[in-house]
Amino acid sequence: MNRAKNGDLSSIDKDKDKEKDKEKENRILLQGKKMFIKEFQRQLDQLQLLIGRIEAKPAYKDLMEFYRNVHTMKGSAPIFGYIRIGKLAEELVMAWEWTQSMKEDELDTILPLSPVDESLARSKQAVHNMSMEYDISLIELEMDEQKEQSTSLMLGSMHCRLLIVDDDDVLRSYLQRRLQLDGCIVDDASDVETAKVMLHQQTYDLIMLDLLMHPLSGYELFEYLKEDPTLQWIPLIVLSGRNDLNDKVRCFHLGADDYVTKPFQYEELAARIYGLLKRTKNFEQLAFRDPLTGIFNRRYFDHQIRLEMQRFERYEAPLSLAFIDIDKFKTINDTYGHHVGDLVLQGLAHLLQTNIRNTDLLARFGGEEFVIVLPNSTEGQTIRTLQAILEHARKQPVAQSDGLTFSITFSAGVAEWQPGMPVQEWLSMADAAMYKAKQQGRNRVYGVQQTQAAAGTVEEYVPPAASIKKRLLVVDDDLILRSILISHLQHLPIQIVEASDGEEAYEILQKEHFDVCILDGMMPRMDGFTLLEKVRLEEELSKRDMRILILSGKKKEDDLVRGYQLGADDYMTKPFSLVELEMRVRRMLRL
Known part of the structure; x- marks a missing residue:
């Protein structure tokens, strides 16, 4: 009896899992639909423009662009559930397929024998039908969005x-x-x-x-x-x-x-x-919250700091405090006005917030002073963190106003808490270390336990190996598909870079290393197969252990064979399942 009951519970769990997976997939699909429809109107306008040009005087460039556009739509539309649009685009691909067998210098010879007039007539009717589908899709999308506006999504x-x-x-x-x-x-x-x-x-x-x-x-x-x-x-x-x-x-x-x-x-x-x-x-x-910078204020800091001390006294883990003061902040206010001073405060708060961990507590202590509480961080580790942030501040402006950019440096003092130490004493030690940094020339970090701060120099910060993310390059000239791929994969522990065509991707690959590349087969300037060939033939690029997944709108067997012969590791034909794509990417990244 217990066995049967457990079996029933397991079946219920599986059904619930399937239901949640379906809900997640539907939400991803709705996001893709919204991006697709936003871009679809622009694509329709472009097709109308190209039809007019071709009708007036057929040019090789316009013929190729028209074919590329409808070929892209044929592959993308079904992915987002727009089957009818995909069918219309497929009709146009077939109508203009004859253009793919000619070369630019053969245009004048082939045109008199080609079905250009018939292709134009079919294109006008198909684009008109696409415009009707666009109007219907807008209404359907609005209804879908209304369904999704439930509290759970918020x-x-x-x-x-x-x-x-x-x-x-x-x-x-x-x-x-x-x-x-x-x-x-x-x-x-x-x-x-x-x-x-x-x-x-x-x-x-x-x-x-x-x-x-x-x-x-x-x-x-x-x-x-x-x-x-x-x-x-x-x-x-x-x-x-x-x-x-x-x-x-x-x-x-x-x-x-x-x-x-x-x-x-x-x-x-x-x-x-x-x-x-x-x-x-x-x-x-x-x-x-501090209303100017959006980070925590002094009131919250005073409340939370005692809680952190109680927590870490139980577990005997390191806990450090950094006291930060902007160098020569009064000069900025006096020279450029308080509105610029406010922008600088906002800029530094943002720089600090984006370069510390989620578990760290950042607060505006008052005026141009900030404090950070760093759990599980020794004084030495905290100093290196602050030095890395200071190097960021040296290299890039923190604010901009009326065409002027404003760069700052700061002085910081770091103190590691010892069990039994009162809050005020801990703050006073960090504050004293900050003033020591000011006395030594500003623009530096000083630790209480250090005999000397790293004056004017920054130690290179090397993240732990576990935090180094694998890298993925997405190469596709279809903006909508590229965006939905990135949106669908960004939850993975990876860094994603995108390129809109083969030449841009090639330039990126010359400078950066990637673990996996998702590569569209058909693109302007340089198609995916040409890029794949260059990557595999160039000695420097071929040495890298980069796996390549080809995406293609063509179901021709010779394209598939060509991709594998050139060294592709995997091949998917549009339209494809986003869930399956993620599974293949995970396997290639060994996640």
Whole structure:
């Protein structure tokens, strides 16, 4: 009996997984449709223009461009579900296929014998039909978008981390995967004790809690949250199988923000989560964010720094503080005005935020001063991080106004916290180290434990091997397809570079190394097969272990054979499945 029950649960899980995969694929498809339709109108205008030119005086360049455009549409449209547009484009490809067997110097000889008039007549009718399909597609797309405007989709914009505490394995797993599908980071715990540990390992934006659990009930976690000042403000939703008024009243008195009775509809729960998170984020924005730079303010820093110290005192991990002050900031304000000074502050805040880890805490301390708290970072590691950021500031401007660019440097002091050290003493040490950097000539980082800061020089920062991403080059002249490929693959732990034609890709390959290249077979200036041949024949390029996947709109067997003979590692014919494409790319990247 247990075996049968487990089999049923496994079947339910598989069905739910399939449903979520389908939802994800539909969302990706909708994004592709929106980009395709945006570009489709431009393509139609271009085809109308080319028809007019060819009708007036056929030119080799216009004939080739017309063929390339409809060939691209034939391959792209079905990928995004526009089958009728793909069929019309295929008709045009067949109508102009005769152009592919002639050379430019043969045009005058071939034209009198060619079916150019017939091809033009078919093109006018097909493009007219395409315009009608465009109008219909706009209406269909609007209807699809209205369907997708559900609250669950808005969760992804909140960039939230959630904790589910429930001893029902099936429900917990289902909620975790559904919320992850909607863009949330989700952790789960099957009991109260596990939840307590996790609450001190991560920072959560919201907790979902089941009341009836074994061996401790959800009420035990209520008391725990209430007693800890670092946790008592986290929004909490109770998930309960009991629709009991007394339970609801008790939970609200204990601090619950919402109460949802099982069984419930996922869409309703997602709406409640979104509403709570939005109110919390709005409050945080008003209370804890610096309005000029958008980073945390002094009030939030004073609150959070004590929590970090408590957390790291338990685990005896390194914790460092950097105190940063812009060099000669008063001169910028006096010379160019406070509006330029504000732009500089915004620019440096952005530079700092984009060059630290997600776990680091950046705040504007006051005026032109910033602080960063870096968990799991020693004084030496923090100094190297700040030196790398300072080198960025030296090389590129942080602000621009009225045609002028503004570059700055900063002085920074770094202090590593020691267990038992008061906050004010820790801040004073970092502040004193920053003033030491100022006295030594500014434009440098000084550590409390260092006998001497690296004056005016920057150590090269080498990231750990695990953080070095593999690289993918996407080469396709179809902007829409190129964009959807990048959008679909960007969640992978890789760096993606794009090129719009073979010549641009060739120039990139001369300078940079890639692990995999997705290469369209037919492109202007230099087609994919020619580029593939150059890559395999040139000694320097052939030495690189770069795998190549050819995409082609032609289903001809000789094209496939040609691709493999030239050294392609894989070959896909348009239209193709994006899911299958991702699987092949993963295999080639060995992910």
